[in-house]
Amino acid sequence: MSVTRSGPLPTGREAEYDVVVVGAGVVGCAIARALARHPLRVALVEAANDVGDGTSKANTAILHTGFDAAPGTLEARLVREGHRLLGAFAGEAGIPVEPLGALLVAWDEQQLATLPRLVEKAERNGHHTTRMLSADELRSREPHLGPGALAALAVPGESVVCPWTTTLAYATQAVRSGVDLHLGCRVEKVRTGDPWHRLVTRRGELRTRHLVNACGLHADAFDALLDRRDFTVTPRRGQLLVFDKFARDLVRHILLPVPGPLGKGVLVSPTVYGNVMLGPTAEDLDDKTATGTTAEGLADLREQGGRILPALLDEEVTAVYAGLRAATGQEDYRCAAHPSLRYVTVGGIRSTGLTASLALAEHVLGLLADCGLEPGPERPLAPVRMPNLGEAFPRPYRDAELIATDPEFGSIVCHCERVTRGEIRDAYASTIPPAGPDGLRRRTRARGGRCQGHFCGAELRALSEEYGRGAR
Amino acid sequence: MSRVVDVLVVGAGPAGLAAAARLAAAGAGRVEVLERERTAGGVPRHCGHPGFGADHRGRPLDGPAFARRAVRAALRGGAVVRTGVSATGWAGPLTLDVTAPTGLERIRAHAVVLATGARERPRSARLVPGSRPAGVLTTGELQQTVRLFGPSGALRGRVGRRAVVVGGEPVTRHAVRTLRAAGVEVAAVVTELPRAATGFGAVPVLTRTVVAELLGRGRLTGVAVRGRDGRTSVLRCDTVVFTGDWIPDHELARARGLAPAPGTRGPVTDGAHRTVEPGVFAVGNLLHGVEPAPVAAAEGRAVAAAVLDLLAGLPAHATGVPVVTAGPVRWVTPGLLGPAAVPLLVRPDRRLVRPVLTVAQEGVPLRRERLRGELVPWRSVRLGPEWTSGVDPAGGPVVIGAEECPETA
Structure with missing residues (x-):
């Protein structure tokens, strides 16, 4: 197990x-983690200098039930299984x-006329708990x-999740269980x-018997390196606005749009x-x-959100960003085994990739077996417990016992998000330390709040230099 | 751990320290100031330029000197100033939850003075489109970077080589000077204002111009700006500093249900700095982003009388008629007028030459007076108590308006 970011490969x-x-x-991180359960030599290779640095970091952060997936598709099955698997793993891993x-x-x-059709679709996808609500309800x-x-259709089980911690938890567990992670390695x-x-x-150069393409937006380009041209990925941009924490009391559920001829619409969701x-917008x-x-x-998002x-529009905007989803012109994933090449492509993982990730990983193990991989016996993965970034769970700055053992957890550096020196120090000492301020934010929330570094930016930089040996 | 103090001041900037100094010296009992930063003094600590009043010999003070004197005065008065201590929320009326390296505390006070200051809106809150590269900051972050890493080479490596500064106020000038002192070239000052503050030296000032987009992946490579003719051009730079556009840091106030006033976005108070929550007061730039440190400090001193009244058992929450704005007036404080005539602080929305200011209640003009000179959107005008002397405390809202002199059109 090792993590490299620069210099020659082994x-x-x-x-x-x-x-x-x-x-x-x-x-990719979920696949590496699944492979790590077996006595295999596995490497996870990434062009960016951090895990989860593409589509995985900039999405709507929803753990879907898959109630509205196209019934019978691979996506529908993997989203349903993935929802259950990730729900269970999230509890274990924090x-x-x-x-x-x-x-x-x-x-x-x-839209009202569409709701009964959605109920029916949900039933076909195995979701029997949806319920119609009157305007008063x-x-x-x-x-x-x-x-x-x-009126509205209530869909229990739809959840919000931290996409950053999820990706990092998979990668951390994979690395701790023996996977080599090579970052900055296109x-x-x-x-x-x-x-x-x-x-x-x-x-x-790296040598491998089997190869998995989990390149997301670049899956078609990577396929082309092996002379496969089965599909084209069109980046679909989704712009998103994140509102101040004072907006949180305005909404209790994930408010999803009803799909219609005028487009998919935008959602309003707590984080x-x-x-x-x-958000998001949808621009090809x-x-x-x-x-x-x-x-x-x-402007369009604000109009729709308003x-x-x-009342949302009266609140300050904390962050503005855009992510790209991998659209392939097909209403399903593009997962394929190429046995003659001992190669598996995991493409077209659209906005449901976060939810489906653990089920996708299991599916890919099957595809690798089709390509001749004999994984050998299973063994337990190294345990992983991630630092909590969620507001609904205890955070270090409110943990008296933790502060008593380590006063650094009583020293708040990022005031908007209440991130302590102890958390920053631990992020840099972790299995996969951050490579810069963005990576630190995804690991701790530092600098992710309403001031965006106005108060804490300089001190965070000093701490990053102290703990991260000049990482910037 | 649970404790009781007489007065809890949140924020050790000019306003909070001045309040604590005055209260402690006046025998208010245990006066404790909580400061979340590692040193007390507030924003002036980072402002290495004059404009912070003068010492007893008339020598001008810079920010750090002002901050040191404010801390000394509070300590001399007998206040306890605790740094690195964060008030994270309310456990109940007049009771704050606190996180410090020494542990968690729950502090109950007979009076709470909120003095949490203001911040500059970052790029995201201004809804500036474009990419999210490194090299995008506010004056506050710039100045703290200077303080932490020193003004010369170290900063240049950490800030950049060529900067664009957004804004047209005095704070913009300080950002420009800070950058230039650090050897960073300032390509331009960009402001939506038709006329900016002066003192930018040789730096080109683009007025009536907005930042249309930030460019660059990883590191900023430029900003696209759109001028008054609607045309867009790109200014090459690796750093952009967003200045001004202040918003009160009103988190604790709002967490106690104190709604922000529409103009200031700070909690509403009466002329004695009482909020509508019994025993909770608010002073300084939490009320209005932003006034110079001496003004904030004066508000801090002014709150002492009402706090002492409260400690003596007198009524403790704001009442009165609301004060609202009309016309080219951005905000006015206080937001409530009680029976006593008090001065008003009025901020224009834009530059006004020899404007006529008006005070009216229920459509009845109470006072109407032409001011000499001009008002600018980055400076407030103080109207003496005589402006509010005829207000009916049982009447409707008091409206502060401004009319421009026709010759300025």
Whole structure:
């Protein structure tokens, strides 16, 4: 087990693996973790300098039930299983999850007419607990809703989750269980061969018997390195606004839009950090790096959000960001085993990848077996318990016992998010330390609050330099 | 651990320290100041320029000197100033939950004075579109970086080489000077205002201009700006500093149910700095982002009388008629007027030349007076108590308005 970020890759036997997983997003990390249960030499290789640095960090952070998936698809099955698996794992690993339930609010007759069809779809997906709410019931559950809501469909089980901790927990457990994690290591060429594929990176070469493509937005480009051209990934941008914690009391459920001919609409959802999120937009682009926000996108979100929850717009905006989903023009995942290449592609993992991740990993193990991988006996994974970032669970700054044993947990550095020196220090001492301020934020919430570093930015930088040996 | 004190002051900036100094010296009992930062003194600690009043010999004070004197005065008066101690929420009326390296505490007070200050809105709260690169900060972060890492080479490595500064107020000037002193080239000052404050030296000031987009992945590479002609151009830079656009740090006040006033976004108080929550007072830039430190300190001193009244058993929460704004007036404090005539602090929305200020109640003009000179949106005007002397404490809202002199059009 090791984590590398720079310098030459290991050579000789050290550079030989049974399986290399390319892409350390939530899916790649889950696959590496699943492989780590077996006596295999596994590497997880990532172009960025941190895990979860692409789609996995900028999404709507919802643990879906899959009630509205296209019945009979792989996605529908894996989302349903993944919801159960991640729910259980979150409890073990300390990943914050809040099962708030969702309300699909109908604002016009057309949307109202759609709700019974959604109930039926949910039934076909095995979800029998949905319930129609009258306008009055809806109003009593969500008193701050804007005028004009006709009815809603309640979907219990829809939850909010911390996507950063989830990805990091998978990767941490994988590394602690023996997986090598090579960050800052873009695979530029694949020289296929038997028994070894050779992966050429700027930091050196790795050899592997089996290969998994978990490259997310770049899955089509990676496929092309092995001369596979089965699909094209179109980045679909989703811009999101995160509102101040004072908005949290305005909404109790995940408010989902009812899909209709005018588009998918936007959702309003609490976050596990105690904020409220509004978004996403859905813009099909060509540029897989276009994670910028636009004036039009933000204005459009505010307009839609103001209709759903008028008081939301009175609150300050804490963060604005955009993420890219991997659309492939097919209403399902694109998972394929290529036995002759001993290669598995995990593509087209759209907005449900976070939910499905653990089930996807199990599915990929099956596909690898189809490619001839004999994983050997199972063994337990190294235990993992992640620092809690969720508002609904105890945090160090309120933990008297913890502060008594270690006063650093009583010293708040990031005041908006109440992050302590102890948490910052521990993040840098963790299995996969942050590579910069963004990584630190995803591990601790530091600098993620309403002041965005106005008060704490300088001190956080000093602490990062102290604990992280100049990481920036 | 649970304790009781006489007065708990939250925030050891100019207002909080001045309140604590005055109260402790006046025999208010145990006066305890909680400061979440590691040193007391507040924002002036980072402001290495004059503009903070003068010492007894008339020599101008800079921010750090002002801060040191404020801390000394509080301690000399007998107040306890605790740093690195965060008030994280309310456990009940007049009772705060506190986190410190020494552990958790629950402190109950006979009076709580909120003096939590203000912050500059960061890029996200201003809804500036674009990418999310490194190199985007506020004046506050810039100045603290200077204080922590020193003004010269160390800062240049940590801040950047070429900066664009957004804003057109005095604080913008301080950001520009801080950058230049650190060897950072300032490419331009960008402001939506039609006319900016002066003192930017040779730095080009682009007025009526907005930041349309931040550019760059990883590190900022430039900002796209849109000028008054609607055209967009790109200013190359690796750093952008967003200045001004203050919002009170009103978290504790709101957590106690004290709604922010529409203009100031701070809690509403009466002329004696009482909030509507019995025993809870608010002073300084928590009430209005922002006034200079000496003004904040004067508010801190002014709260002492009402706090002492409370400790003596007199009524302790704000009552009165609401004060609201009309026309080109951004905000006014206090937000409630009791029976006693008190001065008003009025902030214009934009530059006004020789404006006529008006006070009216239920449509009846109480006072109407032309001011000399001009008002600017980054400075308040203080109206003496005579402006509110005719207010009917049982009447409707008092409206503060401004009319511009026609010749300025």
